[in-house]
Amino acid sequence: MAGTVEIREVRLSPLASGRLERLLKDEGDSVHAGDTVAVLNQPGLSALIEQRRALADAASTRTAEILAAQADSQRTANDLARARVLARQGIASPQELERMESAAAAAAARLQSVRASVRESQAAHAATEVTESIRDELTLVAPADGIVLTRFAERGEMITAGVPVVSIGLVKAPWVRAYVGERFVARLKTGMAVTIHVDGYPGAPFPGHITEIAPRAEFTPRAALTERERADLVFGIKVAIDDTGGRLKAGMPVRVEIPLLP
Secondary structure, three states: OEEEEEEEEEEEOOOOOEEEEEEOOOOOOEEOOOOEEEEEEOOOHHHHHHHHHHHHHHHHOOHHHHHHHHHHHHHHHHHHHHHHHHHHOOOOOHHHHHHHHHHHHHHHHHHHHHHHHHHHHHHHHHHHHHHHHHHHHOEEEOOOOEEEEEEOOOOOOEEOOOOOOEEEEEEEEEEEEEEEEOOOHHHOOOOOEEEEEEOOOOOOOEEEEEEEEOOOOEEOOOOOOOOHHHHOEEEEEEEEEOOOOOOOOOOOEEEEEOOOOO
């Protein structure tokens, strides 16, 4: 049966809005998984990150102060406990006890204040991480090896979150779209091995297997088959090509040979 080679297309879009600052790949360029394709920028984002980092660093430097406040609070609490015992024995004066109570209360208040700074430090670190994650989302990276098919934007354009900047064709994983007649669909199953023949490579068939059989019938595409077959109901199938070595290109017509089940 006749079929056509297809490739999967991935559209790279930022998850945050920004201005397209650099476009490192153009149409027709090859990319590898992990390559940076485009970089966007938000005005003032870098300054905001540095500001939040400074706040986080300043808050985290109070660790020594926290330890000192804890020690002071514990010391004054112990002194107060001893003073109360001495006061009950008539050794410590009421004024001394009052002074100890004031000192313990002040130390406890200072400890609470310093502990609040720890929460401020944690919040500052979290804010820094959020801002840095926004910056990371403005860098578009190729998810797999392929070729840049289309460029949708130019440098300097403002790109909204979710709007594609480029599309990448995963040329190393082509597949075949073909159609099988209604009378033959019951003799197919997913996973079935097939053979793919290409005019450009006579005598060198490509192995493949059926990965999907459409659950709904449709009319044969007019451009695909003969006039007699156009009125027939068919089911679309997808065929994965096991190994092409990059030789099959999108749009190539092929012939799929399927050993039908009995």
